[in-house]
Amino acid sequence: MTKIKSLADLRKMKEEAQSKIKLRENSTNPDQVVQVKVGMATCGIASGAKDTMKYFVEELEQEAIDAVVTQTGCMGYCYAEPTVEVKLPGKEPLVYGHVNKEKVHEIIDKYIKRGELVDGIIPVSFKTIDD
């Protein structure tokens, strides 16, 4: 390990170190950041949900967007796997189907960054016991 020589160095180091536990910090206040849930059941994984999740994590990290990317169980839209639910702070969650690498890019670029809706939204057609 090298010595930290000044306060400025220490501050720089803090920023680097912060990225490693950012996931923990963001998870403590998930409602204030972008939440992405990737359907990760057998059908999802078979259709490439693991890669989809990886793209999300990488690209959000690259764009320096605070987000919590989690996996969830089967959402039921097996015809449209991989499916992803995206929830912006203070907004209703949206579910996208057929999310491949290009779609991930489009969702982040248009919906998460600019709030514009993107094709491929699966309308919610059911009620949950909480409704």
Place this chain on the structure above:
Amino acid sequence: MTDYKMHLLICGGTGCKASESDEIKNRLNQLIGDLGLADEVQVVLTGCFGFCEKGPIIKVLPDNTFYVQVTPNDVVEIVEEHIVKGRPVKRLLYTDPNSAEQISDSKGMDFYKKQIRIALKNCGFINPENIDEYIARDGYQALGKCLSELTPEEVIKEVKDSGLRGRGGGGFPTGLKWEITKNVENDQKYVVCNADEGDPGAFMDRSILEGDPHSVLEAMAICGYCIGADKGLVYIRAEYPLAIQRLKIAIKQAEEYGLIGDDILGTGFNFHIELRYGAGAFVCGEETALIHSMEGLRGEPTFKPPFPSVSGYMGKPTNVNNVETFANIPVILNKGAEWFSKIGTEKSKGTKVFALAGKINNVGLIEVPMGTTLREVIYDIGGGIKDGKEFKAVQTGGPSGGCLTKDSLDIPIDYDNLLASGSMMGSGGMIVMDESDCMVSIAKFYLDFTLEESCGKCTPCRVGNKRLYELLDKITQGKGEEQDIEKLKDLSVVIKDTALCGLGQTSPNPVLSTISNFEHEYKAHVHDGKCPAGQCKSLLRYDIVEDLCTGCTLCFRNCPVGAISGERRAPHFIDQTLCIKCGVCFEKCKFNAITLT
């Protein structure tokens, strides 16, 4: 750099380690490795989460799932269901005892709702053996700011303005202590961290050192800068092996980064930290005894003044602060005195960590703002009394403190209010008692402790406490006499007035406070030969009611000493000379035929 998609935080405090959290961690790592997920899932051993009642605890992030009472055998299910498939393992979630609902996010738990974590902010969040995670949480920023941008006077002013008072129990203003030590002229001064946590039931200092050791090191260096010391010593009891190990790792890492040592952050300030081990004597928590013990002398207190600030370790000015006090310092300097002083009551600022123990549902470590009421602590956070029994009293301040009754449940907890109601803050141990606890026995328990821990130097403590203990013992044996209660009071007052150090001056407190709150219980022992709580065995008598006894022989078969006799289908009898009053017959009888008087 690897981007982990999931973090698993496992409690690595002493309590959870005793429940095999190391084994859980190893199995998790192995399984995750086998599945090829080692690059995606990070397993972190953290400090104490505080919810010791339900340990070992695993927290899964990013979805914030809080698993309780996990065993090594649950690991496979957690990995296969939650980590691979994203389905939380429902049976390991915490169940709210009131609503019977399962809560997956710890923020929804009553235990955490009213807490504000300052001293414990990193406990259960970071890996205490990784300095980078501490740095990521503003670690050493306060030290850097003080050394580079502030004068010692400015730092001391900030600490004074924050209103922080000593968390070891005395409640002396921390900033003032620093100022006094600073103003004493000397070529060598010392900073000492008092980690000789000795109150029965208190374990906050241990948990801070185990979960966030760097916060204490950073604060010691800041204190050194303020008072003009280049050497810090942590006096820690050898019974805390895990805390010692984590401290050693922390010191080594901080030295490697140059955050402790010579020319810290290029400012020319030098500060070195060493450990000193105590043998676990209660009196060594008293600062003069602590200093003598560090010097290699007998751990006996000496008269004050001179205070350690003037003449302490090796006769040099020494600033002694407690672990929890130090843990507050970096946060105060990062967030500002004004922010800190908004929390708490008028004269007691900030938060206090309490160790909940005894007959309470949620045994554990909590941190609440000063001014929180006992009721909130015991019922909301602590989840109420075990087995639905009635609350009787709570002992605060350990063997030096006193007990508080139902009447005190609504006073806001701070230094002054606790003193006014006949107890004290102490280091923050809270032992909750229910209706089945005998207050005379409680007083005897604490006296037994002080008797054991008295260093024997002064007569009032050495002999006086022994006599107090004998009187209490006599009363619990049912041999108490009319004048004994008065004798207890008189002797207590004399010991308080004449003992040399804090240990002796406070040792009669449990006696005085139980007498003033529960005199009727003492009288019941002395006058009626009865123990109302049914705890003093010598005063109990089990009898079999002839009319109700069916002669089922259940009591006869279960009596461990053969004190019960009788024919099948005929009433049985207890031989009082053989009976050891264990109560087994009372519990076993299905016909309520056994009475307890």
